[in-house]
Structure formats: structure tokens, C-alpha cells
Amino acid sequence: MEEKGRIGIPKALMFYRYFPLWKIFFEELGWRVIVSNGLGKRGRLIYFEDSCLPMKLLVTHSMDLKDRADHLFLPRLVSLHRSYIMCPKFRGAPDIVRLATEGTVSILDETIDLRMREHSMLQSFLRTGKRLGADEKEGKRAFQKAERLFTNFQKGWEDRINQLPTRQFFEIDIPTPLPPPPSPSPVKGGGELMESPSFLDVKPVEDGCRGEKPLFRVAFVGHPYNLFDTDVNKDVLSFAKSLGMRIITPEGLSEKEIDAQVSDLSKEIYWSSGREIVGSLFHFLSGGVDGVVFLTSFKCGIDALLQEFVRRRLKVRGGSSIPLLILSLDEHSGREGLTTRLEAFRDVMEERKRSNA
Amino acid sequence: MKVTFPHLGTMHIFCKAIAETSGIPYIVPPETSRKTFTLGVQHSNECICLPFKIILGNFIEALKMGADTIVMVGSGPPCRLGLYDLVQKVILEDMGLRYRWLTIPPRLTWQAIWKNYEETKELKKELSWKNILLFPYGLRMGWKKMMACEALEKLAMKVRPREVKKGETQRQLKKALSWVDEARSLRTLNEGLERGRVLIQETEQDPYRTPLKIAIVGELYTVMDPHINRGVEQKLGELGAEVTRTSWFSTHILRSLRKNKADQASERIRFFEASKAYLGYDVGAECNLSIGEAILRSQEGYDGVVHLMPFACMPETTASGILTRVGKDWDIPILTLILDEQEIEGRIQTLLEAFVEMLQWKRKAA
Ligand code: SF4
Numbered sequence: 165m166e167e168k169g170r171i172g173i174p175k176a177l178m179f180y181r182y183f184p185l186w187k188i189f190f191e192e193l194g195w196r197v198i199v200s201n202g203l204g205k206r207g208r209l210i211y212f213e214d215s216c217l218p219m220k221l222l223v224t225h226s227m228d229l230k231d232r233a234d235h236l237f238l239p240r241l242v243s244l245h246r247s248y249i250m251c252p253k254f255r256g257a258p259d260i261v262r263l264a265t266e267g268t269v270s271i272l273d274e275t276i277d278l279r280m281r282e283h284s285m286l287q288s289f290l291r292t293g294k295r296l297g298a299d300e301k302e303g304k305r306a307f308q309k310a311e312r313l314f315t316n317f318q319k320g321w322e323d324r325i326n327q328l329p330t331r332q333f334f335e336i337d338i339p340t341p342l343p344p345p346p347s348p349s350p351v352k353g354g355g356e357l358m359e360s361p362s363f364l365d366v367k368p369v370e371d372g373c374r375g376e377k378p379l380f381r382v383a384f385v386g387h388p389y390n391l392f393d394t395d396v397n398k399d400v401l402s403f404a405k406s407l408g409m410r411i412i413t414p415e416g417l418s419e420k421e422i423d424a425q426v427s428d429l430s431k432e433i434y435w436s437s438g439r440e441i442v443g444s445l446f447h448f449l450s451g452g453v454d455g456v457v458f459l460t461s462f463k464c465g466i467d468a469l470l471q472e473f474v475r476r477r478l479k480v481r482g483g484s485s486i487p488l489l490i491l492s493l494d495e496h497s498g499r500e501g502l503t504t505r506l507e508a509f510r511d512v513m514e515e516r517k518r519s520n521a
Numbered sequence: 522m523k524v525t526f527p528h529l530g531t532m533h534i535f536c537k538a539i540a541e542t543s544g545i546p547y548i549v550p551p552e553t554s555r556k557t558f559t560l561g562v563q564h565s566n567e568c569i570c571l572p573f574k575i576i577l578g579n580f581i582e583a584l585k586m587g588a589d590t591i592v593m594v595g596s597g598p599p600c601r602l603g604l605y606d607l608v609q610k611v612i613l614e615d616m617g618l619r620y621r622w623l624t625i626p627p628r629l630t631w632q633a634i635w636k637n638y639e640e641t642k643e644l645k646k647e648l649s650w651k652n653i654l655l656f657p658y659g660l661r662m663g664w665k666k667m668m669a670c671e672a673l674e675k676l677a678m679k680v681r682p683r684e685v686k687k688g689e690t691q692r693q694l695k696k697a698l699s700w701v702d703e704a705r706s707l708r709t710l711n712e713g714l715e716r717g718r719v720l721i722q723e724t725e726q727d728p729y730r731t732p733l734k735i736a737i738v739g740e741l742y743t744v745m746d747p748h749i750n751r752g753v754e755q756k757l758g759e760l761g762a763e764v765t766r767t768s769w770f771s772t773h774i775l776r777s778l779r780k781n782k783a784d785q786a787s788e789r790i791r792f793f794e795a796s797k798a799y800l801g802y803d804v805g806a807e808c809n810l811s812i813g814e815a816i817l818r819s820q821e822g823y824d825g826v827v828h829l830m831p832f833a834c835m836p837e838t839t840a841s842g843i844l845t846r847v848g849k850d851w852d853i854p855i856l857t858l859i860l861d862e863q864e865i866e867g868r869i870q871t872l873l874e875a876f877v878e879m880l881q882w883k884r885k886a887a
Pocket residue numbers: 216217218219251252253254387437461463464465466467835
């Protein structure tokens with residue numbers, strides 16, 4: 165199909181959950197999808213407002229794309245759950261980017277608010293498609309295909325994050341290697357989009373756990389961008405893997421498991437991400453893992469408040485025997501500080517295992 | 522039973538009047554002080570909202586003085602305010618403080634307060650019929666007192682920039698507010714209000730001044746509480762600026778009652794509409810209003826806008842980014858002050874002085 169133009173998707177915020185879906189949708193409509201480069205070694209953060217690091221990264225990545233893309237895709241994410249909402253900052257994010265890019269690039273910012281039928285994922289994407297000249301039928305077909313492949317993609321998540329280098333997590337063209345970590349024998353499986361030869365380059369050992377059996381099961385909890393954006397967390401996941409940790413994330417929990425932990429609170433936590441964080445922290449701290457790491461963004465309003473809540477509630481309930489590490493991330497946190505703390509954490513888990521044995 | 526409530530500007534006068542008139546024992550937390558800040562900070566973490574910390578500090582101080590029932594107006598999404606209680610409760614519990622918590626539903630109708638909230642069940646047992654019967658009168662008294670306080674404060678905002686002896690208006694205002702506070706009947710309240718008006722107007726004034734006009738916008742606790750904002754309103758007034766703000770206790774109560782026809786509420790609608798040029802969605806809390814008000818004030822000939830926000834405040838962080846552009850587009854100087862628990866009073870004074878000086882130059886140059 166002839167390429168219609170380029171859709172720029174900033175590698176920030178909810179990119180780190182939905183990118184494969186977004187990408188397939190636009191490609192199905194005949195657009196090429198380009199993503200921004202990471203900050204890189206000397207990457208400069210662009211300050212538009214003194215916000216949390218993930219928001220600053222959104223602006224920085226959008227600036228990187230503005231001259232290369234015909235449109236920026238920045239849906240207004242009001243709610244991604246049928247009853248709960250996103251952080252208020254997401255509501256103004258497209259406007260912030262519009263001001264920062266001085267209106268030089270078109271922004272596809274249709275609202276997604278799953279609490280309302282007219283702003284369902286499908287409706288929002290149909291509207292986006294319409295702005296790109298696709299009729300309802302084309303839009304629907306593209307969305308349904310994207311949704312189907314995305315659901316498939318999410319299935320092997322735990323293996324994926326444990327066996328691929330972080331930068332490949334969201335590249336849907338790269339199939340999830342089959343467990344156990346394979347020797348160079350050919351990799352099987354994967355979706356319909358396997359044409360790309362890039363899967364041959366997959367070297368799970370590169371920054372993974374070197375093929376040894378991991379020693380610890382560790383839950384990493386936080387907003388998806390805190391978990392998977394290496395500009396936020398200095399690729400703490402690959403370091404964890406090199407320390408022999410098998411990584412578990414809330415993505416693998418069902419809504420029921422999360423609800424079980426938070427439904428009896430005196431007040432309902434109405435942010436979907438906040439709910440997921442609190443629910444999965446309590447869930448993992450009640451068993452099944454050797455340790456829990458909570459990755460927070462400094463200056464994240466939600467993290468600050470809920471972190472206090474989790475700490476105190478654990479305390480008044482007599483604590484948990486599973487070690488919890490809270491890592492607060494911002495543009496000033498260096499890799500060294502993080503790795504030192506993670507190493508110390510590994511030692512704590514080791515000690516605990518030994519004394520329990 | 523001894524009820525207590527947080528501080529927020531002159532709100533304690535309102536709460537006290539309700540409790541007193543209905544004969545319910547109460548404790549007013551000590552005036553917010555350095556100690557309150559310290560307590561609130563000690564028992565929370567850096568990036569939690571400053572209002573959260575101050576309210577927590579108020580509660581801790583009041584509980585230690587013997588209060589046992591916290592009364593707090595509830596709130597909801599999208600911002601953090603709606604979850605303050607969830608977190609404050611567990612903090613107090615962890616500190617080993619005993620309390621009961623009574624949330625006044627955000628839609629404030631007095632019947633709603635007595636509805637089947639588990640919290641009120643216990644309380645009702647402790648309240649006499651007299652308390653309950655007198656409660657509507659208490660509300661009326663509280664409301665009247667609040668309106669009186671606001672009238673006096675608004676008057677003081679006009680007089681302050683014209684005062685000859687610096688600080689005199691503030692002294693008179695304090696005296697006038699105490700008369701309102703002490704009134705026990707509607708008659709003495711009206712008298713107190715009238716005397717207070719006269720007293721403030723009697724402040725020696727220079728009629729030849731044409732003060733600068735500055736609007737204060739931003740997050741509501743920081744705008745409304747002089748302890749949280751370190752007296753920005755008074756400081757600006759004493760530097761010679763006539764200050765306006767649209768966040769008042771009554772504004773927010775009327776808003777929760779959905780009495781949108783009230784003047785102040787319709788003003789909010791105007792601000793909200795104006796913000797649409799920059800923001801395509803309601804971000805929450807006061808964000809859109811801060812932006813809209815700044816735009817409209819510039820059209821109304823104001824000299825400047827002071828934007829107040831607590832450190833790491835989510836909606837106002839978004840607002841502050843946009844306000845930078847609004848200031849340029851509409852040629853109105855906007856000063857954003859980020860408030861935290863540090864000792865920043867001196868710095869705020871310096872910033873305000875520089876800001877006011879700049880506005881004066883700008884006015885002369887025009
Ligand atoms: S949830 Fe936290 S980190 Fe994410 S955008 Fe909001 S404030 Fe920033």
C-alpha cells in the first residue's frame with residue numbers, strides 16, 4: 165500500500181502499555197509510524213513546566229518528533245477503565261504539547277474516556293481515523309485487527325520482559341522467545357507480523373539473566389512508564405535480571421485480584437493506575453514473590469499520596485515479611501544509586517531465603 | 522464528644538458558630554503555626570500536597586488537645602483532595618491517635634449530614650434532640666458569619682493599598698473579625714459587622730493613590746489560607762496593590778450546592794469558557810479557572826496576576842506551564858509562587874516586591 169504519511173508517537177507515558185495497538189492501527193490505515201528517540205546519553209530534557217519526569221519526557225519526545233511527523237498521536241486519556249480515571253495531568257497533556265510545539269504540528273488528540281460510550285476506545289480511534297481520511301469501515305477493520313493482535317501480544321508478557329532487552333519489549337514485530345531461554349536455536353511462535361527479520365537478532369543473554377535459572381521472583385510495581393521507560397528508570401529491569409531476578413509486573417494480575425485488595429478501603433481509589441499500584445503492592449506483599457520493588461516518580465502526586473498510604477497501612481496491619489523497596493526516580497537519579505540499592509535489596513532477599521530454608 | 526475541623530482562612534469561625542449554636546462541644550485547632558507545618562511534614566512525605574500536610578497538622582494538634590471527632594468536607598475525583606481522608610485516617614491510626622471521622626458529603630445539604638452514614642450513627646447517639654433541632658440555626662448562624670467575614674476581608678483588600686500607616690488595615694480587620702466571631706446572636710452579629718465595616722473604613726487613607734490591580738489565582742487552599750500562602754494577599758496590599766480573588770469559602774460551598782446562579786459561580790463559568798482557548802478539557806480542581814481568570818483579568822485592565830500553587834500540585838503544574846504562554850499572549854505579567862513547607866516567607870516578600878515594582882514601571886511606561 166502506498167504510504168500516506170507519518171504518524172509520530174512519542175515514546176512516553178502510556179506508550180508503555182498501548183504502543184503495539186496504536187502502531188498496528190495506523191499501519192493498517194496505510195500510515196507509517198515513527199517513534200521518538202530516547203533521551204540517549206547526552207539527551208537534554210526540555211522543560212515546559214516543572215512537572216513529574218514522565219510528563220517532561222512527553223514534551224521532550226514530542227519536540228523530537230515535531231519536524232519529522234505529519235501528525236503527532238497524543239490521545240487525551242481521561243479514563244482507560246470503565247469506572248476509574250487517569251491522573252488529571254493526562255487531561256491537559258495534548259494542550260501542553262500543542263503549546264510547546266507552538267502549533268507547528270498537527271496533533272491527533274481525540275478523547276478516550278472509557279466511562280462514556282461515545283469516548284470508547286473504538287469510537288475514539290474511529291474519530292482519529294476519520295481525521296486521517298479513513299471511513300468508518302476502514303477504521304473499524306484496522307482497530308479490530310489492532311485489538312486482536314494486541315490481546316495476543318499481551319499474553320506472553322512475563323516471558324517477554326524476562327527474555328528480551330528492555331528496548332524490545334514493545335516491538336510487536338519481535339516475537340516473544342519461548343521459555344526457557346533458548347540457545348541460538350530458531351525462535352518459534354509470534355503473531356502474523358513476523359515478516360520482520362529482526363527477530364533473528366534477539367539475544368536474550370545480552371542484558372538478561374544469562375540463561376541461568378533466576379534465583380528470585382521479584383514484583384516490580386508502578387505506572388507502566390516508570391517500569392518500562394529506561395529514561396525514567398535507567399533500565400533498572402535489566403540490572404535486576406542480571407542480579408538473578410525474575411520480573412513479575414501487575415500486568416499479569418487480573419482485575420479481581422487487584423479489587424480483592426482495595427475494595428474494602430474507606431474510600432475508593434478512583435485513579436485506575438493508583439488502584440492497580442496499591443492493589444498489586446498488597447497482593448504481592450501477601451505472598452508468592454521474594455521481594456517487591458515499587459518504582460515511583462518523584463513529584464508524582466499519585467505516587468506520593470499512595471506510597472504514604474501503603475506504608476502506613478502495612479505498618480498498622482503488622483507489616484509484611486516480604487521485603488519492599490521503594491525507588492523514587494527523577495531526572496537527577498543516577499544509575500549508580502539505583503544499582504547499589506537494588507544490590508542491597510538482593511542481599512536482603514538472599515538473607516531471608518537462607519533463614520527461611 | 523468534642524468535634525474539631527481544619528483551618529482554612531476564616532472557616533473556623535463558620536464551623537465554630539455551627540457547633541456553638543447547636544450546643545455541640547468543639548475544639549478549634551491552634552492557629553496554624555510553624556509547629557503545625559512541622560507536624561504535618563513529619564508525618565507525610567515531601568510530594569504530598571501542602572494543604573494535606575497543614576490539615577493533618579491541624580488535626581494532630583486538635584486531637585492532642587482532646588478533640589475526638591474530626592469533621593471534614595468530603596471531596597471527590599479527579600484530584601488528590603478526594604483521597605486526603607483515606608490517607609490521613611491511616612496516618613493518625615499509625616500515630617496511635619484515637620479519632621472518629623465525620624465526612625460532610627460534598628453536596629452539602631443539612632439533611633444529608635444526618636443520613637445513614639455509618640459515621641453519624643455513633644454520633645447521633647451522643648447528640649441530644651436539642652443539638653439536632655438547633656442544628657439548622659447553627660448552619661444559618663455559621664453561614665451569616667462566613668458572609669460577614671468575607672465582606673470584611675473584601676473591604677480590607679480595597680483599603681489596604683491606600684492605608685497611610687502600613688499594617689493598620691490588618692489590625693482593624695483582625696479586630697472586626699473577632700467581633701463577628703464573638704457574636705452570639707444574629708443581632709449582635711449584624712452590629713459587629715457594621716462596627717467592623719466602619720472601623721476598617723476609618724483606617725487613615727490616601728485618596729490620591731491609584732493602586733495597582735492584581736488578581737490572585739490558583740489552588741484553593743493556597744489562595745484562601747494566609748498561613749499556607751504566607752500572607753500573600755496582605756503583603757501585596759501593603760505593597761500598594763488592590764487585590765482580587767474569586768476563591769472564597771462561600772464560592773466553593775455554593776458550588777457544591779450547585780447554586781450556579783450565584784454571581785461568583787457564574788464568574789467561574791466565564792473563566793472556564795475563557796480557558797478553552799488553551800485547554801481542551803477540564804483538568805480538574807482550579808486549573809482551568811486559573812488560566813481563564815488570567816486571560817479575562819488582562820482584558821479587564823488588571824496590571825498583573827499572582828498564581829499560587831503548592832509544590833507538586835498536579836492541576837496547577839499544568840496551569841503554570843500554560844500560564845507562561847498566556848502571560849506572553851495577553852501581555853499580562855504572571856508570577857507563579859510555588860509554596861512548600863520551607864521557611865520561604867522572606868523569599869516571597871522579595872519576589873512580591875520585585876513583581877510590584879515591575880508592574881509599576883510597566884504602568885508608567887504605558
Ligand atoms: S500519574 Fe504521576 S507520573 Fe504519571 S503523569 Fe500523573 S503525576 Fe506524572
